[in-house]
Amino acid sequence: MAQAQIFHGVGQPLEWRSFADPTPGNGELLVRIDLAAICGSDLHTFAGTRNEPTPCVLGHEGVGTVVAAGPATTTAVGQRVTWTLADSCGTCRTCSRDRLPQKCTQLFKYGHAPLNDGTGLNGTYATHILIRPGTSVVALPDDVTDEMAVAANCALATMVAAVRAMRGHSSLVETVVIQGAGLLGVYGAALLTEAGVPTVLCTDVDEHRLGVAAAFGAIPILATSPEATLAAVRDHAPHGVDAVIEAAGVRHLLAEGVAMLRAGGWYGWVGLVHPDSVIGPTAEQIIRRCLILQGIHNYAPEDLRDAVDFLARTINRFPYGRLMSPPMPLENLETAVAHAREREFMRITVQPSATSLRSGPPKN
């Protein structure tokens, strides 16, 4: 039997519902969720600042173990896996010609689908999830723990996509600013550091988070004011930085980012995925300084494969244990969501019948 937390809408209690065990069909996998994480986009849904069809099973970040495999699947029962958060057709114009499977015309996104779509087991706030045929499933090496990999299929793969996009515009990148020391920013710092970028700066208003980003390779810059931030960046890059990645979701940072860039610099926008994102810089600033702006939303299957490879390569290099809370019980998801709002950890993780039952995670 599978069980899931059903979201009925803002302010309504979650419903812990049982499902008959679904039998995976052609190309489908039934995966037991071993660990899930509460992403910022889920917090927006719980708060009503983002709309999802209801009722639904929320949650898209997670790792699990294949417990049943339908015909025409290549992943073995018992394999620990992560999977792309979108299921795409692979054949439409957007998938094949434009190479943006995350924008497939038939797109299905886990954790964002109504309960009446398929089996209903479409999100990670559940004991099980049904993985569809157009989803890329990536096996997890034994030494990559659930805790390390739980956000690989959202935050980490997205930043892999951002770094790949940056590389697509310039192979000579010596200085990068990451705006925001949340999980996206921390992963970005680690990816760029490991890729050999000599100077990776990270700006944020939160000293604790900056400390974590520093442990993942960034030079921290406490953003006390736009002027002070710009001056600190100029100390490291008097001619402007080669690239900026916006990973904070704060719109006033866009003007700061534009001001930091050298002529011809690249600006990747990742975090501002909400309507409160009217941009401040003038077109003239962009034109006169020959800047390149690029939006990055979600990622392609190759980015998730690269994300898992990156984790395997850097197990001993970065302190992954500092990012995730100890697992909290999925049965008390409301409590876990309240903890996630306190931003004490980069992510609160949840687990069905978590062994570490307690009212809240310990301080790290």
Ligand SMILES: [Zn+2]
């Ligand atoms: Zn996410």
Ligand SMILES: [Zn+2]
């Ligand atoms: Zn498609």
